Amino acid sequence: MADELDELIDFLSNSSPQVRGAAADIVRGLTGDSDGLRSLAARADRALPALLRLLASVGGGGAGEAAADSLVNLSQDGDLAARLVVLGAVAAAMDVMVKRGGEQPKLARSLVMLLVNLTQVESGISALLQVGDEKVQGLYVAKLVRSFCRSSCDSEDEDIFEHIASILVNISKVEAGRRILMEPKRGLLKQIIGQFDSTNQLRKKGVAGTIRNCCFEADTQIQNLLSIAEYLWPALLLPVAGKKIYSEEDRSKMPPELANAxxxxxxxxxxxxxxxxxxxxxxxxxxxxxxxxxxGQSMGHGYCRLVMKTKRT
Structure with a gap:
């Protein structure tokens, strides 16, 4: 069995597209159960680079999708995710998504899920943020936010980029990620907040989690947060406001955008x-x-009273 698996991994780099495609399909099947994952993990030094090469291959087609699915399953293991980051998986996933995601939506969805797993490890977050290169730092994040905000769909089955919500939560757990999202010139957090109106629960949870993580920077970024207050307060207060229709007296003490909602x-x-x-x-x-x-104290007390009132209703 071991020799057969080694031969199968070799087939991933075969010169024949048909052979590569068939091998990729078999590997994808193996990653669907724990025994197969263990066997491939034991050969990660050969399997991971081969799958990444197949993913990046311009003529990969269905084989590229199978490779992406296999990498998603393998990257659920934190050690393998870290090894993939070292091999350049973050850059490869972003490059393929930008170039071929529009033509291959299933591939794009799998690549987003791969990035979710890779950003579970610290090195993956740094790679996605492009930390250390000031010229491009935050470029990947901006591209993901753009895809996330342009692709909202009422049908979760068709929402290719819904899992970007989880990526945003992951990267906002670190200071560098929060600062990129909150940088006023980029306006990324403002765009993300707009997705809170989505009917997709995964998106809503991701937006709520991202906002909450960004608020850990409130001690140094309060002015940046308040600069988007007209979007921020409704997104935060409406979830705790219930169905109650507030009186004109109550609403007169609120910001106009919240009072209207x-x-x-x-x-x-x-x-x-x-x-x-x-x-x-x-x-x-x-x-x-x-x-x-x-x-700020008077405003703060006002919001506290509103929150306490909503919690009682």
Missing amino acids: LSHEREAVDDSEIRERALEAIYMIVMQMMDERPF
Whole structure:
């Protein structure tokens, strides 16, 4: 069996497209169960580079999709994910997605899922952020955000880029990622917040988690956060506001964009994870506002009263 598997890995680099495609399909099947994953992991020094070469091959076609699926399954292992990062998997995935993602949506979806796994490890986050190269730092992230915001779809089955939500959560766990997302000139966080209106729960959770993570920078980035307040506050407060239609008196104390949203009936956000992340973000922002200046204290107390009122309803 060992000799057969070694031969199969060799076939991934065969000069014949048909042979490469057949081998890639078999490898994809092997990565679908634990025994196959263990066997391939034991040969990772040969299997991973071969799969990456096949992925990057211009004429890869279906073989490229099979290679991407195999890499997604293999990269669930943190050690293998780290090895893939060293082999340049992040750059390869982004390059293929940009060049062929439009023509091969299934491939694009798999590449996004691969990046989700690769950004579970610290080296993968750094590679995606392009840390260390100031000329291109944040370029990959900007491309992903652009795809994420242009592709929203009511049908989750057709939402090719929905898993970018998880990538954004992963990269916003580190300071460098948060700063790229919050850089005013890029305007990435503002774009991301707009996806909170999506009917796709994965997107909503990802947006809520990303906002919450970015709020860990509130002590140094409060002005950047408040500069997009007209988008930020509705995204954070509506999940905890329930279905209640607020009185004119209550709404008169709110920012106009929030008052308008709370003036009519709406669907409640039932997902407890989204509500929890929203409350954590509100808390971090309000506490920083109250430390800033007297005006911030009054505004902060106002938001605190609103949150407490929504929690009781």
